[in-house]
Amino acid sequence: MDFNDTIVALATPSGAGAISIIRVSGPQAILIVSPVFKPKGKKVLAEQPSHTLHLGNLVGGHRNLDEVLVSIFRAPKSYTGEETIEISCHGSPYIQQEILQLLIRKGCRAAEAGEFTLRAFLNGKMDLSQAEAVADLINSENAASHQMAMQQMRGGFSNEIQKLREELLNFASLIELELDFAEEDVEFANREQFQNLISKIQTVLKRLIDSFATGNVLKNGIPVAIVGEPNVGKSTLLNALLNEDRAIVSEIAGTTRDTIEDEISIGGVGFRFIDTAGIRETKDVVESIGIKKTFEKISQAQIVIFLLEAPSALRSSLPRRQAGPPKGEKLSEISIEIEKIRNRFPQKPILIIINKIDRLSEKELQNLKTDLNVSLSGVEGSHFLLLSAKTGAGVEELKNKLLEYVNVGALRNSDTIVTNSRHYAALLKALEEINKVEDGLNANLSGDLLAIDIRQALLHFGEITGEITNDDLLGNIFANFCIGK
Ligand code: GDP
Numbered sequence: 001m002d003f004n005d006t007i008v009a010l011a012t013p014s015g016a017g018a019i020s021i022i023r024v025s026g027p028q029a030i031l032i033v034s035p036v037f038k039p040k041g042k043k044v045l046a047e048q049p050s051h052t053l054h055l056g057n058l059v060g061g062h063r064n065l066d067e068v069l070v071s072i073f074r075a076p077k078s079y080t081g082e083e084t085i086e087i088s089c090h091g092s093p094y095i096q097q098e099i100l101q102l103l104i105r106k107g108c109r110a111a112e113a114g115e116f117t118l119r120a121f122l123n124g125k126m127d128l129s130q131a132e133a134v135a136d137l138i139n140s141e142n143a144a145s146h147q148m149a150m151q152q153m154r155g156g157f158s159n160e161i162q163k164l165r166e167e168l169l170n171f172a173s174l175i176e177l178e179l180d181f182a183e184e185d186v187e188f189a190n191r192e193q194f195q196n197l198i199s200k201i202q203t204v205l206k207r208l209i210d211s212f213a214t215g216n217v218l219k220n221g222i223p224v225a226i227v228g229e230p231n232v233g234k235s236t237l238l239n240a241l242l243n244e245d246r247a248i249v250s251e252i253a254g255t256t257r258d259t260i261e262d263e264i265s266i267g268g269v270g271f272r273f274i275d276t277a278g279i280r281e282t283k284d285v286v287e288s289i290g291i292k293k294t295f296e297k298i299s300q301a302q303i304v305i306f307l308l309e310a311p312s313a314l315r316s317s318l319p320r321r322q323a324g325p326p327k328g329e330k331l332s333e334i335s336i337e338i339e340k341i342r343n344r345f346p347q348k349p350i351l352i353i354i355n356k357i358d359r360l361s362e363k364e365l366q367n368l369k370t371d372l373n374v375s376l377s378g379v380e381g382s383h384f385l386l387l388s389a390k391t392g393a394g395v396e397e398l399k400n401k402l403l404e405y406v407n408v409g410a411l412r413n414s415d416t417i418v419t420n421s422r423h424y425a426a427l428l429k430a431l432e433e434i435n436k437v438e439d440g441l442n443a444n445l446s447g448d449l450l451a452i453d454i455r456q457a458l459l460h461f462g463e464i465t466g467e468i469t470n471d472d473l474l475g476n477i478f479a480n481f482c483i484g485k
Contacts, residue, residue, distance in 0.1 A: 001118075002109075006107065006109070008023065008104065009100075011484040019088050020088070020089055021086055022096065022103070025085075027082065029082065030046050030085060032103060037057070040055050051073060052072055053070070056068065058102070065098050068087050068088060070087050080116050111484065113478060115483075118131070129465055133150075133153035136152065138485060141263065142221075143268030144270065161461055167197055175189045178447045189447075195441055202431065205427055208416065212417075212418045212427075218269065221272035222269065223300055224305060225274045225298045225305065226238070228306065228308065232355055233390075234307055236390060238275060298341060304350045305351050310356050310357050311359060311364065351385060351398075351405075354368065354372070354386045357386045368386070
């Protein structure tokens, strides 16, 4: 990539729309656009001040391509820090292509993915973690991931790292200075102050590292496995939560053999619902593969929903009970299944949901509640909820319950949350080095040895903010951006 080139790309999605925006950035941006832009009135685009808007026609050869609105941003006061032009044209794919080709003929190069933001980073408009937050912001699909990306983009996280890095750097130079005066045996770096700084850094690093679990889950959606026999209403429940008919609802038992995932935003938090095939005993090969998959999915989930239907799964509480199995038998079978999940995954919250309560009379509902209280009281960490996916009764309660399980508190206060696995890895490595420095201090290690570990820690801090980078790393990060950003 040559950063002296002037680059051009469509910044809005390709395809038809009311308006499309084409961005041009680089030393020649204004000079390339000016001759093909005929503003209303007698002005010349190249002579216009920064941060102004101009209406006019884009002309290719003798042809009027479109009536457009051009914004002009002069270096360094632009997103990229370079001379920048943004052309708002009519959103036809034909017009978009004609304008792009015209500008390329006039000397622009088509931008690579993320190149505008890469240039912003290289020109010091933002640090690396802020640049990464731009990609997260574009990809954010719910309030939680949006808020985290916004916070990171404002630099909350990198400011903190930057401050620590400077303090550490200060000590590193003092210790290195001591090396120059080795014969005089002086201590420029006060060891007690240094010890305090190390503890402070450890506390901050640990907090940031711990926040990754929350951050990662909030960014990608909280995984919730729905376990239940075929036909108990898993798809209907997902639809009720989703408020639209996305999953397939069918009357044939066993149709949800493959797992389906649906991301639903509840109270601003993304939940990823993983529809599973259930774990009932079976001889059917396809189904037993499904059961293995179900356990796999449960292991990945943070919350388990165990879905049952009233009344057939709970015959015990119905008036026809004389003809059916003895009271409580079905429920005790169910609690055995739930125990199975509990034993394999002792820490996971299990929410037992009885669906289809619209089929029950008031009296049956009361009996059922009593039976459930008795049968399920022994299963630790489980709660039950009665609802009807069909009528929507109890669905709001389910949403509230799900939010209760998630510690969104961490997000609500302004604490920094780490969401990026690259940052997470660098923080872990930095902590490792800082712990070594601490050990060295405790062992009264000489300054030259301390200095080596401090430099290593500084290196990992620098990796996050981008003070220390290499081309591969930058290439990897920006390749995940869209073209035009
Ligand atoms: P899945 O196999 O677990 O995904 O079950 P489905 O969602 O496909 O539902 C199976 C059948 O139960 C469908 O005919 C649904 O209309 C019906 N059903 C689902 N939820 C309810 C409910 O709350 N009340 C009633 N009466 N029927 C329901």
